[in-house]
Amino acid sequence: MLENTWGLKYALPFILLLFAYTLQAQTNITGTVADTKGKALEGIAVTVVARDSNTTLAYAISGADGAFSAALSSSLDSLKLVARALSYGEQVFVVPNKSQRIDFRLQPQQITLKEVSVRANPITRSNDTISYSVAAFTDKKDRAIADVLKKLPGIEVENSGRILYEGKPIQKFYIEGLDLLEGKYNLASNNLPAGAVTSVQVLENHQPVRVLDSLVASYSTSLNIKLKNKVTTTGAADVGAGSGHSPVLWRANLTPMLFTQKQQMLISYQANNSGDDVAADLKTLTVDELQDQAESSTSKQNLLRIQEMSPPQFSSNRYLFNNAHLASANYLLKLKRDVQLRVNASYLHDSQKQEGETQSIFYFPNDTVRLFETKDNSLFFNSAQANFTLLKNTKSNYLENNLKLSAYRDSQRGLIGTAGRTVAQHLHNPYYTLSNKFEAIQPVGRQLVSFSSTVAYNSTPQRLQVSPGQFEELLNKGATYDELEQQVDLSSFYTHQAVSITKGIKQWTFTPQFGFQVQNQKLESELVKVQHQDETAQERLFQNNLDWESRKYYGQLDVRYKAKYWEMTAKLPLGLQSFEFQDKPLNRKHEVNRLITEPHLSLKYDVTPLWRARASVQVANQFGNIEQMNYAYILRDYRHLQLNNSPLQERLLQRYTLGLSYKNALTSFFSNLSYSFSTTESNLIYQNNLQQNGALVVTALDFTSTALSHTIGLQTSKYFSELQTTLAVGTNLYLDEREQILNQGLAKVQNQNLAFHLKTNTSITEWLGVDYTSTISTLKNIVEAGASRRATQQEHHLSANIYPADRHYIGLTTELYHNDFSKQNPSSFFGDLLYRYTFERKKLDMELKWVNISNVSAYTYSYNDAFTFVQSTYRLRPSQLLLSFRFSL
Incomplete structure (x- = not known):
């Protein structure tokens, strides 16, 4: 068991007592x-x-x-x-x-008052909908609706812009009940003026398919933005220039929006070299869309990579050296008979620079290896994406067809300085994908008949060049050589066809489903050793020519029982999973056939109108993919050489979760407690052989191993309307234990992460407001019978919002980062100053922003994985001054 079982010893009885108390x-x-x-x-x-x-x-x-x-x-x-x-x-x-x-x-009664002052409740609840009054949470400094979302009790906004409710990502982001952006809602939240919004609605247990409402349960939460006017023409535009890292800094953003009852439109052009990460507006943030991408393998895959710097977890305008251009067009039109047509298209060109250094410490049972690297990287991103959706979503039937096309022409260059030498890396990693998903639900008699069809194709031709060549002992009898080149070409075709029938009988709903999935893939790779003095001296070292086919035929029964205060859902699948893969040149062939069952049971109980308890049990069978089945070596990056000359990976996952939430809209108090335990049994274990220069050879071995993990989370937030203050506190504890082979020795590896969070924003007076957030986390890595390392990190953010006179605003932001792992630079302090003048029209702001006043040039932070502790020092942008004008359209 884990060393830190004290957390479970005391936490589990507390959870059980809390449940027992509320279930009286x-x-x-x-x-x-x-x-x-x-x-x-x-x-x-x-x-x-x-x-x-x-x-x-x-x-x-x-x-x-x-x-x-x-x-x-x-x-x-x-x-x-x-x-x-x-x-x-x-x-x-x-x-x-x-x-x-x-x-x-x-009894009707007339009320006559000489003088009345009415203050609406900032949070109201009706059934499963919680409404937040935007005006109650908005102050003079807020511009976009994202600024307001961060203050709402019960809602969290991550640095990426992803929105969480009760600790889970939202399912949909609607504007007036319509899904314009399909998961890429940063475009709206960062640019939709808060003044155009009247309320933010949280839709609990939201079923987005209307014909399935009250029949098929959904435990997910969606967000709906309610606008003030039925016809809204709005948006944001700003342009700015200044000085800093480049001779001239510049930024531009033009994002007009139109929202009516029949159409919605959002068009955006953004460009800058001042550190704003425009690519964040193209990230898919909702769970449903991410699951669809994972199932059909349509998200961008990077089979090869260079050694990058992991970016710090704070605002990109502190560290991102960029030259970026983003164009996005999004249009939704409601046609006749409740049919919607939606088009989403975007183009991104982004050039980035990274500089810094890392110190990696590898812990083994009987040894510790330290590796120091300096990194100088240039990253180039070019992508074009288009999405065409036809949707009919009514209470009587449902039809959706979604066609997606994506093309990426990315490349990267990097210089690594380590052990007295410089290693050059050149990577070309394009990616192309085309997919179509069709789904229809139609009443037939007294039941609903559903049909879905997904077809996807993608291609991943990538090439990595490393000079001088690496792994001399393994690849060149210990002698140095000029270059190592890895080529990989992966093509994939995927289809999933399914049909189901949904039948409601009183409080019961039954949905039998039948379907099949087929995936055909081909992986071709070649590792070449090059000597430049003789252009013909190219030796083909390792080649893969792998044909892969996976098939799954399944039947599944979904059952739902809904009573007045509680609800039960169960998924009872039974499937036949088969894999066939062969590499003819290497004379390797395997077939795997498995009969699998993956039951999933969920319970939800409304203890009172304010308290809700939930529990779930899930069993899942997880299988390896073609990327984990290379019989010859593949160079993943300059110091990771991987071989998977082993059986297909098979993992059995069991997960148990408990949750208890409290929501009181009248008192603006929200709290959520959750516990999760999972165990994963795998037929493979990975052997990591590390050399003193940091080169890592990874091979998979046929060996049964088990991994355990525990996660406990508690989040509580409250809004004090009299004080105009939101207070949120939370804690997360994560414990993980697994077995690995490290330099020929079998060892148990443990990771323990404990974090505390605090957030508050308050208006002290009419002319002064304060925002404060803090995170204190402890990371601990333990290798059995070997060394261990503990590191504590702190983040503190304090902002003073000053309104000295009408139409004037001064914002002073300070940030402190501290970690006890670094001895040279344990603390970093940042200060920013913003002055804003709002012209009398109130739709035009002039801003003068001074970022990184103290001109901090580097930031040091730490993180850990299974057996590695990494300290990174990231080069930051120097002090910069930017004058900009912002228009609210």
Whole structure:
């Protein structure tokens, strides 16, 4: 077991006690609210309070039919029920504490006030929809809706722009109920003015396919942006210039938007050399789209690579040396009969420079190897993407066809300085893909019939050149030589066809599904040794010519049972998985046939209207792919030579999760606790043979190994409306243990990561606001019977927002980074200063921004993996001054 089992020893009983406490006997109050004539009243607040102290125990909002339901757990003898609303008199009942039905009849009442001040609740809830008032969370400095999202309690925004709710990524990002960007929502969140938005809606348990709503469960959450006007013409534009690293710094952004009931449009052109990462706006952030890409292998693959610098986890304008241009066009049109046509197209040209150094420490049971490298890299990204979608999504049927085309013409160059020599790397890594996904759901009699079809093709021709040549002992009898060249060409065809029937019987829903998947791939590779003094002296060292075919035929039964307070879903698949792969020149051939079952059970229980418990159990069979089946060596980068002359990798994954969440919109309080345990058994183990110069030869061996992991997470956030303050705290604990062979020795390797998070933003006075975030994390790596290393890292961000006069804003931002692993540069301090003047029109801002005031030139940070601890020092952009003008369209 892991050394840090103390975390589980105390955390698990705490979780179980918390569940036991919240699962005590409940009182259920149901009923209706109507006027004196019997007409149902919608939106009436019914509050259950303690009879003596008026402490709120539960609340409910009446629906369109006037019905309400409230559940609570209390030991009180009696309760007080209050129904109140504007234009109606208040009605109160005092009742015994037991489950019962209460019907309210409210008397209309006129209210005359001499003077009234109304403050709307910043957060409201109706069924599974939580609405945040944007005006309540917006201050004078905020421009885009992304600035506001970071303040909303219960919502997290990662550095990448990905939005989390209850610790999980959102499923969809809608604008007025329409999915314009299909997962690449950074384009909207970073450019949609906050002033154009009236509210942000969190859609819990959201089923995006309307015909499946109430039949097929969804535990995912989506986000919907509600605009102020039915017809909205908005967007952002800014242009700026300044001085810094280049003789002249510049940036430009023109992003007009149009939103109407029948069409949506977002067009963007962005360019800069000031460190803004425009490519982040093209990242797919939603889970569904990422899963589709993984299934059909349509996300960009890098079979070969150069040794890059891992970028720091802070704003790109501190470290990114770039010259970037991005053009994106997104258009959605609602045709007749509820049909939508959507077009998304983009082009990116991005040149980047990286400079820095890394110190890698490799821990083995009986040895420790240290490697020091200086790195100077030039990265070039060129890509064009187009996506065409036809969608019909109604309560009666569903049809979607999605055609995607992508082309990448990327290349990289790098210089590595290590052990008194310089290694040059040249990589060409293009990638091309074409895919189409069709899905239709149609009622036939009293059931729904679904059909889906996915077809994808991609090509990955890549080439890596390394000079001088590496792995002299293995490849050249210990003698030096000029160059090593690796060529890899991977082509792939994939199809997935499936049909299902969905039938609802009272509280049960049954969906039997049948389908098959076929993937045909061909991997050709050649490793060549080159001597430049004789152009003909090229020796072909290792070649792969692998044909791969995988087939899966399966049947699956999905079952759902939904009661008033709880819900159960189960996936019960049974499939035949087969693999056939051969390399004729190497006279290698294998066939694998497996009968697999992968059950997945999920439970959700609404303990009260505020508390929700969930649990799940999952079993999955995971198989290796063609990238892990090379019978001859492939040079992955200048110091990683890989051989997989072994059986097909087979892994059995078992995962168990528990979760408990609390959401109170009235008090603006959100909390989420989760625990996950997983065990993975594999038929292979990887042997890592490391040389003193850092060269690593990786081979796979036929050996059963087991990996264990534990994850505990707690996030809590609250908004104090009187103080205009949002406070969020959280902690994450991750423990991992696995077996590996390190330089011929079998060892257990453990990783332990513990992190604490704190975030707050507050308005102290009308002229001063403060934002503060902090993360303290501890990383520990343990190799059995060998050395271990612990490192603690801290990040502190403090911003003062000053409004000295009308239309003037001063922002002072400070950041402190500290790690106890680095002895030379354990701390880095940054300061930025921003002055903004808003012209009287209020749609034009002038900004003068001074970044990196103290001119910090390098940043040192640490991270670890299975048996390696890495300290990286990244060269940063120097102090820079940028004057820009921003227009809100």
